[in-house]
Amino acid sequence: MTTDRTEETAKKTATDKAPAMAKKAAKPVVKPAAKKAAAMPKPAAKKPKKAPKEKIVHDCFSMPKTEYLKIAEIKEACLKAGLHVKKSEVLRAGLKALGEMNEAQLKRATAGLEKIKTRRTEKLPKKP
Numbered sequence: 001m002t003t004d005r006t007e008e009t010a011k012k013t014a015t016d017k018a019p020a021m022a023k024k025a026a027k028p029v030v031k032p033a034a035k036k037a038a039a040m041p042k043p044a045a046k047k048p049k050k051a052p053k054e055k056i057v058h059d060c061f062s063m064p065k066t067e068y069l070k071i072a073e074i075k076e077a078c079l080k081a082g083l084h085v086k087k088s089e090v091l092r093a094g095l096k097a098l099g100e101m102n103e104a105q106l107k108r109a110t111a112g113l114e115k116i117k118t119r120r121t122e123k124l125p126k127k128p
Contacts, residue, residue, distance in 0.1 A: 039059060061118075062118045062119055063116070064114060065118060071087055071090050071091070074090050075087065075090060078090075
């Protein structure tokens with residue numbers, strides 16, 4: 001009797017597995033490599049490496065008020081020309097213009113500048 005039951009259950013499980021195996025065999029086998037090759041586009045030409053960004057330096061300086069107001073005048077002139085510039089951009093453009101001058105032009109540009117005493121802020125002692 002016990003053998004009859006085991007034979008019956010073996011037949012049932014074999015018949016249950018047969019249709020499942022047939023379904024698996026009916027599906028076409030797709031190679032995963034073929035999918036990846038079709039999905040991945042060809043690599044374009046190598047992009048040029050970006051130049052590393054230059055480090056920004058924060059500094060403070062002293063200047064007469066009339067020269068400081070000149071920055072605002074230059075900014076306003078730029079706005080009339082359709083350019084929105086920041087104060088630092090005005091100063092950097094001035095530095096660029098000075099850098100392009102020869103020695104004689106630099107002497108003339110700096111000769112008329114008033115010598116000013118810079119205010120030195122006292123450094124506070126570091127907290128322990």
